[in-house]
Amino acid sequence: MDTVVVALWLIFLVAAVFYVRRARHPDARPLAAYLIFILAFTASAFVAFxxxxxxxxxxxxxxxTAHPVGAALFxxxxxxxxxxxxxxxxxxxxxxxxxP
Incomplete structure (x- = not known):
């Protein structure tokens, strides 16, 4: 189970690169926008979880959460x-x- 979670998280991190490239503010640097997205997403997901x-x-x-509908809603x-x-x-x- 742990390897599945890590694999899904790595897939998300790679997919976020392409999403952030499209969605970021035009004046924002790409790496900074990516790091901000990952940090904000992770922190808020943790708090919500x-x-x-x-x-x-x-x-x-x-x-x-043992039922598929409950797990999906969660x-x-x-x-x-x-x-x-x-x-x-x-x-x-x-x-x-x-x-300065």
């Missing part, structure tokens, strides 16, 4: 907001460099 998991455990419904609740936040971050114009 923990939050949704705690809500399910608190409601004593943690077995809901993934949507975790990754959809993470994707929106990552996209929002890379679409913002870069800050101007401070002049």
């Amino acid at each position: 923990v939050t949704v998991s705690m809500i399910l455990v608190g409601l004593d419904r943690s077995d809901a 993934l949507v609740l975790v990754f959809a907001p993470a994707f929106v936040i990552g996209r929002w971050q890379i679409r913002k114009p870069p800050r101007p460099s401070p002049e």
Whole structure:
């Protein structure tokens, strides 16, 4: 299972390169936009995962993710907001460099 998760994450990282290249702000540097997207996506997905998991455990419904529909809903609740936040971050114009 661990190798599957790592393989899927690596596939996501490669796919994100092509997505960020298209979706970033025109003035943003490609590497900076990619790193911002990955960081924002990962951090917000982690927060959403923990939050949704705690809500399910608190409601004593943690077995809901054992069913395919429940698992799909869980993934949507975790990754959809993470994707929106990552996209929002890379679409913002870069800050101007401070002049000395």
